[in-house]
Amino acid sequence: MSEQRNGHVRIGVYICHCGANIADTVDVKAVAEYAATLPGVVISREYKYMCSDPGQELIQKDIEEHAINRVVVAACSPTLHENTFRGAAERAGLNPFFVQMVNIREHDSWVHSDREAATVKAKDLVRAAVMRVYFHKPLEKRRVPIHPEVLVVGGGIAGIHAALTVANSGKRVYLVEREPTIGGHMAQYDKTFPTLDCAACILTPKMSAVRAHPNITLWTYSEVVSVDGSVGDYKVVVKRKPRYVHEDLCVGCLQCIETCVYKDSKFDDEFNLGLSKRKPIYIPFAQATPKVVVIDPDACIQLKTGKCKKSCMEACVERGAIDFAQKETYEEIHVGSIIIATGFQTFDPRRMPQYGYGKYPNVYNTLEVERLVNASGPTSGQVITRDGRVPKSVGIVLCVGSRDENTNRWCSRVCCMTSLKLAHLIKEHTGAEVYIFYIDMRAAGKGYEEFYQRVLNEGVHFIRGRVAEITDWALDPSEAGKLVARVEDTNTGFVRRIPLDMVVLAVGLEPQPDAHEVQRMFGISCSLDGFFLEKHPKLAPAPTYTDGIFIAGLCHGPKDIPDTVMQAGYAAAEAIALADTGFFELEPNTAYVVEEECSGCKTCVPLCPYQAVTFNEEKQKAFINEVLCKGCGTCVAACPSGSIKQNLFEDEEIYSEIEGVLAYA
Amino acid sequence: MEPSAKYLYYPGCSLKGTGIAYEESLLTTFRLLELPIKELPDWNCCGATNYMSVSETSATLLAARNLALARQTGSRDLLAPCNACYLTLRKSQELVAHYPKIAHEVEQFLEQAGLPRLDSVRVRHVLEVLYTDVGVERLRELTVRRLQGVRMASYYGCQAVRPYGEVDDPHEPTRMDQILKAVGVDVVEYNLKTKCCGGALTGTIHDVGVRLNYILLKEAMRQGAQAIVTICPLCQFNLDAYQAEIRKQTGEPIDMPIFYLTQIVGWALGGDVRELGLHRAISGKKLIEQWFTVKKEAETYV
Amino acid sequence: MERQIRYQREADLEWAHRFTQHPGCERLLSCIQCGTCSGTCPLSIYMDITPRQVIAMVREGFRDDVLKSKTIWLCASCYACSVECPQKINITDVMYRLKREAIQNNVFPKRFPIPVLAQEFCEMVRRRGRNSEFWMVFRMALRSNPAILLSMMRTGWDLWRTGRLSMRMERIQRVNELQYIPAATKEVD
Known part of the structure; x- marks a missing residue:
């Protein structure tokens, strides 16, 4: 197969309507007619959906019947359909890298409203692509082998299921x-909605x-x-933090916890969000996996001072699982x-002081209440407020740290259903009057609306309004000793004050605090x-x-x-x-060194973010590992002698593209 | 122009009338702190909330005249002790900065009136100056007498901490508490710090305005406060002037002094009753007499 | 019986559209009708329609209903709603805008002291550059409800004896500079 039949370039241009997406704003016909006049263009067409089968066949037929050897498709973003059109070219026997896409949707029709100007812009972009594709070379895709092993980071329900x-x-x-x-987080929940x-x-x-x-x-x-x-x-390097307990030796008998010199549990239990206490040596919860204890170095006397009688070690003397000398290891x-x-973290409601979280003890967040209603939770499933009362009235405040320009803009999606579930459970446990303060009740999901109906029929009060504030000052004797939610009940149009024994803030969901580090x-x-x-x-x-x-x-x-x-x-x-x-x-868009021109200055070596550039000491030349190269072009731009070049981004390709854009029609 | 003082004082109408004690205590406090301060010559009314209700443009022009006058003096810090003046002046700056049409009108007006164009005058509040420029620690050091054992609630009112200001946090302001503690006052928890006193409502829809003030006073009492400290002449007036009426209506024994922050700070720095305007109180006169009598032995426990 | 129906022809959509382009009113369309404004407002309990309903009515073009409401005049401009609004709508500025339109269109509740005060205040300030508290209140009372004056006697006396009541008519020196400020009530902005 010859790549350039008849020894010269024959370009086919295809303008896509994308239904109305492009055609409504760009005069596609005019663009196609204009493209036909450009040097090297043999065929220029417009079609309703270029990405459809008939659209692709159009290209294939032209390659076969009209000896087209360069293809320009003006359509949507190449991230969406570049592979589609490269595939079409390949099926017709053309090297797929003779295809160039022009994005006249995201870059043109979607962002402009002036039809005339948008059409001019489309013409400019097409012209640039035509001039660029003229210089394209046949390239081969590189194949890298895949290691069959998989790493899963995070052991919540997502990580567990994936693993x-x-x-x-x-x-x-x-x-x-x-x-x-x-x-x-799922391990902390009590029941799951809607079932x-x-x-x-x-x-x-x-x-x-x-x-x-x-x-x-x-x-x-x-x-x-x-x-x-x-x-x-x-x-990947994994740091294994010392738990001061040998995982392979510990059998989870928990005798060490019993014998710990701390007779009383006095450290906040993370799993119960501080609603209960644990000892320095602990197991997060009964079904923890692995069922292995862990020692908190910030609480353990031995680890802090080295002066403990280490009764935990005595309890474990036979197995010898406890090891205060354990160090972190790397795999x-x-x-x-x-x-x-x-995973995620929950919104810290202290950021909204008007709700009094952290100030009034009987203001909770939803996660805490999950633990409170849980039979194996800190109160063995009894809903008791921090001051030891069974609440007679409970208010659940939705959208705390969600749908709010001052905190998080997004809807956290699960809080409506979580609140319905907690309303049901609280009512079941205490018989309290339960009020749900909501802005919009979002119960879209299989069986969710039905669950909403169930809770409605259980007599939970649904008050449509975002609570303005939670206070403890009573304006009426009936409010004495209670928390009061002030809210506009938008259904009735009344501004209401509702006395509550317990307030539950349905906190929104946020990225983990270190999400950006993980992302990088x-x-x-x-x-x-x-x-x-x-x-x-x-x-x-x-x-x-x-x-x-x-x-x-x-x-x-x-x-x-x-x-x-x-x-x-x-x-x-x-x-x-x-x-x-x-x-x-x-992608073959990797950089390569033209060895004859490389002066061996090593400028490029430290610049590569992927460690793809090395220096061959013997030849005194830079070398680029094609497998590691991501085609970012940093070394190409940095090379003082111009000896690094990049496939698909050769100088002549880029310069002609620029000339094409700048040459006004 | 004569050489400029660091702080340019914009009294606003209230500090020349019902809020005269604010002016007296402010100037005394600044004198004791050795902060140079000078009144803005020929200032005009800021327009307050009323002007904005009638014409946005005219309200902005009115405020702009003051800002232009301030620029003429060469001082950068325009001190507006009244919350309404503070907000109005800052708001007009924001409007000019964000809306070219308004900026144009202002420019035109200033030119016609023969005033200089606006420049970067900083509109400042007394609380913010005390907190930022002087500092809590400095105030603690300069304190010469303490109101030991006196419990007060700090009350900001609304406009100083709202969108255009940088006086303090709009939800949980703490600066006034810090200052009061530094000068030896016991500060009580008070959740209504930034709840509105009703402003001019006590004069227009009297019962509504008075009710708002009743709630503010009652909650302060519930929290164990013996007095309320304010930073706005209208708040002080509303809380101070209607206590007799509230007593009559509700039968509750409310008789609480309502101070300006500058009166308390000024006293701690050694100012005397009359120069701090403490004799101008309507409510809580007994307590005021009790607390602010200069006894020889009282000064020994400093 | 009064019919409680709104025909769509009564909705002034063009006015509603223009409204969202005024300074401070730009985010009006973001309102999710959560009622935080009404819940936060210390005066909403006295209002004929809540601030949230004001926004809904503006957005749907029910111009006369909002302009005639007492709500806009009860707003004391404390800005609590603007600070709390989860959509950062400057509700206080919306209220100001509505007050201005009500005055320009002469549809505010007659003998309601607040708009009367606002106008008296502006007239006095525009002519003299300063506001004299005593005279302003006096004139406001005369125009709206002279009976208010009786209830103010006690306060007046308290202020007088503590030296806080000035009867002077204040005036700035360069009053001529104010002539370039348009007469507020006549201006349409």
Whole structure:
């Protein structure tokens, strides 16, 4: 097959209407007619949907019948359809890198309203592409092999589900969790909406399965500290923090906890959000996985002063699991892909002082109330306020740290349903009058609206209005000794004061505080809200822009458990598919050194963000590892002698493109 | 122009009338702190909330005249002790900065009136000057007598901490508490710090205005306050002037002195009753007499 | 019986659209009708329609209903709603705008002291440059409800005996500079 039949360039231009998306704002016909007049253009067409089968066939036919050897498609963004059109060219026997896309949708029709000007702009962009594609060269895609092993970061329900799915397909999985146990937030919940099955009952079997799975290596109390490499071969270093207990020796008998020199538990229990206390040596909760104790170095006398009688060690003398000399260790692994499932944090309602959280003891957040209604929680499931009363009236305030320009703009999606669930449970436990203060009740999900109906019929008061403030000053004798919510009941139009014994703030969900560090370490992006960014909001909601890295669960944005599990399964499927394919095709847009021209100045070497540039001491020339090169162009621009060039971004390609844009029609 | 003082004092109408004690205590406090202060010559009314209710442009022009006059003096800090003046002047600056149409009108007016164009005059509040320029520690050091055992609630009113100001946090302001503690006052918890006193409502829809003040006073009492400290002449007036009426209506034994922050600070720095305008109180006169009598032995426990 | 129905022809949508372009009113369309403004407002309990309803009515073009309401005049400009609004709507400025339109269109509640005070205040300040508290209140009372004066006697006496009541008519020196400020009531902005 000759790439340039008849020895000269024959360009085909295809203008897409994208239905009305482009055609409404750009005169596509005029653009096509104009393109036909450009030098080298043999055929110029417009079509309703170029990406459709007939659209692609149009290109293929022209290549075959009219010996077209360069293709310009003016349509949407290349991130969406570049591969589509390259595929069409390839099927017709043309090297796919003879295709150039022009984005006249996102860059033109969607952002302009003046039809005439938008049409001129489309012509300019098409002309630039025509002049550029003239200089394109045939290129080959590179293939890199895929390491079949997968890393899952985060051991909440998303990470657990992803790890099990990948492991069940026969691949080795490393599951890394920062806390001493897996389970994440879900382990703290009491019941799950809308079916009210207990969270522990459905979660703990999966936790045990992780522990028992032969293909899963579980590292709790561990953190990823560095990530190198690229798709197919990521080199990851994991720090394993010392728990001062040998995981392989501890059997979870918990006798050490009993014998600890602290007779009373006096440190805030993280799992119960400080609603109960624990000792310096502890297990987060009864079903913790692994069922191994951990010692808090900030609380343990031995670790703080070295002067404890170490009764825990005596209790464990036979097994010898306790080891105060334990140091952190580092594990280095190679994996082909990574699933990030690092979860979320809840909004700190202290940021909204008008709700009195932290000031009035009977103001709680939803997570605390989950523990309060839980049978294995700090009160064994009894709903008692901090001052020891069974509440007679409870108010649940929605959208605390959600839908608010002053804090977080997004809807946290789960709080409406969580509040319905808690309203039901509180009513069931206490018989209290329950008020839900909401702005909009969002119960979209299978069985959710039905659950809303159920709670409505249980007599919960639904007051449509965002609470302005929670106070403890009584304006009426009936309010004495109570908290009062002042709110406009927008359904009746009354401004109301509602006395409450207990206030529950339905706190919003936020990115983890270190999300940005994680994002940088893994080389992925964040959206404006700080959650990790998916590759496509509809069609690729688990892949990221970094090949081989997938996201699952709430690190990507607020979602409920079913959605989390679905996304985790999807991320796992992507990782499995990648491993099973065995290789990954890389864009050939890499940089290369023209050795004769390289002066050996080494300017480029430290600049490469991917460590792809090395220096060959023997030849005294720079060398670029094509597999590691991501085509960012930093070295190309930096090279003082101009000896680094880049495929698809050769000087003549770029200069003619610029000339094309600037040459007014 | 004569050499400029660091602070240019913009009294506003109230500090020459019902709020005269604010002016007296402010000037005394500044004298004791050795802060040079001078009244803005030929200042005009800021327009307050009323002018904005009738014409946005005219209200801005009115405020702009003061800012232009301030610029003529060469001082950068225009001190507006009244919350309404403070907010109005700052708001007019914001309007000029954000809306070219308004900026143009202002420019035109200043030119016609033969006044200089606006420049970066900083509109400042007394509380903010005391907190930022003087500092809590300095005030603590300079305190020569303490109102030991006297419990007070600090009350900001609304406009000083709202969108255009930088006096303190709009939800949980703490600066006044810090200053009061530094000069030896016991400060009580008070949740209504930034709740509105009703402003001019006591004069227009009297019962509504008085009710708002009743709530403010009652909550202060519940928290154990013996007095309320304010930073706005209208707040002080509303809280001070209607206590007899509230007593009659509700039967509650409310008789509480309402101070200006500058009266309390000025006293701690050694000012005397008359120069701080403490004799101008309507309510809580007994307590005022009790607290602010200069006894020889009272000064020994400093 | 009065019919409680609004025909769509009664909605002035063009006015509503223009309204969102005035200074401070730009974010009006972001309102999610949560009622934080009404809940926060210390005066909402006296209002005929709540601040939230004011915004809804403005947005739907029910111009006369809002302009005639007492609500806009009860707003004491404390800005609490503007600070608390989760959509950062400057509700206080919206209220100001409505007050101005009500005065310009002469539709405010007659003999309601607040708009009367506002106008008296502006006239006095525009002519003399300063406001003389005593005279302003006196004139406001005469125009709206002279009976107020009786209830003010006690306060007046208290102020007088503590030296806080000045009967002087204040005036700035360079009053001529004020002539370039348009007469507020006549101006349409």
